[in-house]
Amino acid sequence: MSEDGVVKKFMYVNRKSPYGTIYALESLEVVLITAAFDQDVSLTFTDDGVYQLMKGQQTEGIGMKNFSSTYSALGDYEINKIFIDKESLEERGLSLSDLQELVWEDEDEDYAEKSSINLVSRAELSEIMNNQDVVLSF
Amino acid sequence: MKLGILINEGPYQHQASDTALQYVKAALKKGHEIYRVFFYNDGVNNATRLATPPQDDRNITKEWASLAKDHGIDLVVCVAAAQRRGILDKGEAERNGKDSDNIEDGFRISGLGQLVEAGIQADRLITFGD
Structure with a gap:
């Protein structure tokens, strides 16, 4: 939490594929830091950003570190609001079953494991974005 | 209004830093406060004092440094992205x-927490990037 106890709604909008450019990796680095400040953090995956959560990523061939397992740790940082742009998935011939399952444990319900993923339309997404205090787009 | 500025692209290759400079100048002229300018991604390249653009071109790094000096603006470069x-x-x-x-005088290197803090403390956090 900030020194004066302010909690703001931070949304990270991930728009780029995971390798190709550094945006996805460096976005994740800010996300994890923000969680340490006890802010209300959510993540959106839209456009090519939906590829960031693809299952079975193999990066040996391109000589890059595979950081896709980091997303599954988001629940441990109490980041459990993950929004996936439905149209972006569909435009790429993908469905939720192609993506990692991201979960969090609900302390109030005996640590029941719950899904962090919300499949939303662009119209819904724009409403959710309107309700944020800080939107950071990578 | 108290403004935080995030710059995610390097100088010359991309217009983000130029636009941010012009935005900050305009905001100051209107009486707004710049809480902090944070450089991330390739934006950290705005901080090198070794850049030597042609003499008839602008020197973006020097422009930031001089603006910061005149108005007491905090220019922060992300340590991880900078390394x-x-x-x-x-x-x-x-x-x-x-x-x-x-690093150019007037810039300082610090952690990503400084960006989050700018998001918390400023009324608006404005991103300049791709």
């Missing part, structure tokens, strides 16, 4: 066994 890209102050150079540093 990757070879932007170092004296302390970082010594810690990492490098033979020199290259």
Whole structure:
């Protein structure tokens, strides 16, 4: 939490594929830091950003570190609001079953494991974005 | 209004830093306060004092440094992004066994927490990038 106890709604909008450019990796680095400040953090995956959560990523061939397992740790940082742009998935011939399952444990319900993923339309997404205090787009 | 500024692209290759400079100047003229300018991603390259653009071109790094000096603006470069890209102050150079540093006066290197803090403290956080 900030020194004066302010909690703001931070949304990270991930728009780029995971390798190709550094945006996805460096976005994740800010996300994890923000969680340490006890802010209300959510993540959106839209456009090519939906590829960031693809299952079975193999990066040996391109000589890059595979950081896709980091997303599954988001629940441990109490980041459990993950929004996936439905149209972006569909435009790429993908469905939720192609993506990692991201979960969090609900302390109030005996640590029941719950899904962090919300499949939303662009119209819904724009409403959710309107309700944020800080939107950071990578 | 208290404004935080985030710059995610390097100078010359991309217009983000130029636009941010013009935005900050306009905001100051209107009486707004600049809480902090944070450089991330390739934006950290705005901080190298070794850049030597042609004489008839603008020097973006110097423009930031002089604006910051005139108005007391906090220019912060992300340490992790800077290390990757070879932007170092004296302390970082010594810690990492490098033979020199290259940061322009008026910029300082610090952690990503400074960006989050800008998001918390400022009324608006404005991103300039791709």
